[in-house]
Amino acid sequence: MILQPLVENYFKHGFDTREKTGEVKITCRQDEFYLDLLIEDNGTGVSESRLEEIRMHLMNDRIGQKGESMNIGLKNVYVRLKLYYGRRAYLQLKNLEQGGLLVSIKLPKRMEGGKDESNYCG
Secondary structure: OOHHHHHHHHHHHHOOOOOOOOOEEEEEEEOOOEEEEEEEEOOOOOOHHHHHHHHHHHHOOOOOOOOHHHHHHHHHHHHHHHHHHHHHOEEEEEEOOOOOEEEEEEEEOOOHHHOOHHHOOO
16 A cells, blocks of 8 residues: 555656656565665656645645645655654655656654554554
């Protein structure tokens, strides 16, 4: 429920069949405390002004704001991360120098109180 909307966004917004073969690369890394998910594509990327709009929209906790339908998948991912992990997780969007977009997600491996996310009951 976290990765699917991000991959879908690539095909909806960043993929251009006229240019080249589309590629989405998902990399996972972990250390003792965190799991890092990196979703990288070779699409068109996002203008810096649009990236800033998206960042501002994600930070806005109110539902139903103007423009929300344009990035509801990202908003849902962001809300899920905050619901489960609070400030211990983050979502970051960045244009790649060679073109495309990099979405970085950092998740704590352990929940506060020793609970794992996989057995989180609310």
